[in-house]
Every structure is written in C-alpha cells, then in structure tokens.
Amino acid sequence: MKFLSYVLIGLQVISCVDNKKITSEPEQAAIVESSVESKSNDDLIAELRSGIMVYNFEGLDRALLQKNNDTTYVVNFWATWCKPCVKEMPYFEKVGAEYAKDKVKVVFVSLDFPDRLEPLVVPFIEKNKIRSEVVLLDDADANSWIPKVSDEWQGAIPATLMFNNKKRAFFERSFTFEELEKEVQSIL
Amino acid sequence: MKNKRILFVLSLVITASLALAGFTAGENEDSYGYSIGDYAAEINLLNVDGNMVSYEDYPKAKGFIVIFTCNTCPYAVASEDRIIALDAEFKGKGYPVIAINPNNPEVQPDDTYELMQAKAKDKGFTFPYLYDKTNTVYAQYGATKTPHVYLLENTKKGRMVQYIGAIDDNVRTASAVKERFLANAVNELLAGKEVSVKETKAIGCSVKQ
Incomplete structure (x- = not known):
C-alpha cells in the first residue's frame, strides 16, 4: 500500500514535470497577461446576438479549459449532425442541474461549421431548451488542438473532458445518464 | 542521509512509473488497431460496382x-472532392485510393449499400468505395471516425502502415489548407524518404456500429 502511494506521488511528480515542459515560459507569461486583462477579446472571434461565443482554440483554452477553481467543469464536444451527441445531451443537462449545488458546470462546445451556427445550432438550442452554456469552437487545424484537450483523444465525437482543481478525466465515448453521473461523482 | 533516502525512493518511483507507463502504452497499441510500422492484412470487400476488391487486384x-x-458525415462530405483529387494525383504514381465505409447501415441508415452506390455515381468516384459488410475491417485498422486515413506501402514483408490520420490541416475549407499531411507522406515515400509526419489527428464523425 505504501509502495502504491509512492508510485502515485511519483506519477504526480512526473506529470508536473511534464506540464512544465509543455508550457514553455513565454506561453505562461501570455496566459497570466490575458487573465489580468480580463476582457481581452483577441481570441474571441464573435459573440452572437444569441449570446453564443465563438472561439478559436487558444480563446477556448484561456476562457474555459485553463480554469482552475473550485468548480468542476464538464465540457462536452458535440455537433448538431452527431446523433450520439444529440442523444446524450439531456443527460448532461440533467447532471448540470442536479449537481449545480456541488459546483458542477456543464459547457457544450459545438464543433459545427461556423456557417451552420445561425441556421442550425441556435434553433437547436432553442428548440431543445438547452440551459447549459454553449460555445462554438471555430478552429480548423484540429491536429494542433486535439492533443491539447487530451492525448487520448483520437478525434471522434462525442468526447467529454471533466476537470476541477484536483482531477482531470477525458472520455471519447457516449454516456447514459447513470454512466455520466457515476463519472461526475468520482471526480467530485 | 535523509536526502539520499528520498532520492532512492524517488528513483524507485520513477522507474516503477515508467514501467507502468510503458505497459499501458503497449496495451493501447494492441487495442487500437494498426500502428505505424504494422502490416495491414488483405481485404476482400464489396465495391459499389458489385465486384469484390482486394489489394492483390493491384499488382x-x-x-x-x-x-x-x-x-x-459533414467532414466526409467536405473531403469528397479532395479524395477524388488525391486519387487523380497518386493513382498513376502507384498509390490508388481505396475508400471503405465503416458504418453499420442499421445504426446509420444513410450508409446503406444502395446509398453508397448513389453517392459514388453522383460524385463520380474514380476509386473503389467499399462496403464493410461484416463490420470488421474498421476495427482491425483501428479506425474510430470518418474520414480516417491509413497510408500503406508495399514492402517485401507486406503492406506497411506509414501514415495514420487526417488528409490535411483544414477539413472544412480546401482553399485554406496549409499542410497536406497525406500528400506529403505519399510524396516522401515516392522519393524513397521516410515519412516525416507519421500521425495526425482530426475531428470526424464516430464510426457508427
């Protein structure tokens, strides 16, 4: 048991080291800078009348994926054309509502093509009364950003990233409500 | 003394975790189909023209x-013209395109054999568009989404997997492409060079099974 905990600590040490390697110093400086200027819109491509933010990956990363606070973020990558994504959205909505008291926040990141946003995505959100936040990721060079979300991600959707300031988990799969709830509970 | 002990424990831990990490990576490779350097098995699949197609049909x-x-799939549709162009560019040079539809039409009704035939006719596909009736070939390769590319090179030992991933760096807009990952890889093989970018990732529609 003691050995196992050493191993775990060791793994953490290694992952910290890795993180440092990945985030080179100039990048870190840039992140600090942008969080100081809280309304830097450099990476925000557009904000629609419907309130949906359109980000490139850097923008999404800064606005959402780098968050480090006591909230647990459940970030689901989806698209209106992706049937298994659409099917599981109500489960994410339910988890978001039932676990709001535990500071769980669900965010849907749409990978629909930007020209489909107004004609398809916005009506979809209205019709299905989606209450969680929806943003659109408009960044065609997926090869550069998929690995930044998770090394495990092959690129298929649905895909879900869960994280808080203690844990991080990635899933390239679809969920039933029970399966999703179980994963959320285990990260809380 | 205490420092030495900590160092010893740390080195033990690092060795153990490296061993663990190595083990997991190995496991993943097995469960995810082909990796770079693997040899792809022969196929025998029904083409939209009614004939069966195998690699050995291309001596x-x-x-x-x-x-x-x-x-x-919007990403597949956005890639159609580029796939036709790739076949035109490389078939004559010895690298024909073989397209395989991995979806199960019972799960994805848009992908029946008849609709595949209509698609091939409508778009004027110049390459085989194969129906994976037994739903086994995609799993053997480890294809998880559409489009998903595997570049094979005929070697003495077999058809070696040389590149896995995306066609290029902009699936949505052909005119905005900066890096043609797949074409670059084929050109490197044709020039007798090693493929420099062996794996890339792209968003795609998950394989419907």
Missing part, C-alpha cells in the same frame, strides 16, 4: 491510400 501498386469515409 502494380506501390501502396494504397486507404480512407474510411461515409455518405453524410
């Missing part, structure tokens, strides 16, 4: 551009 080929794609 002069130097290799194959195998693309898992389907009828209606």
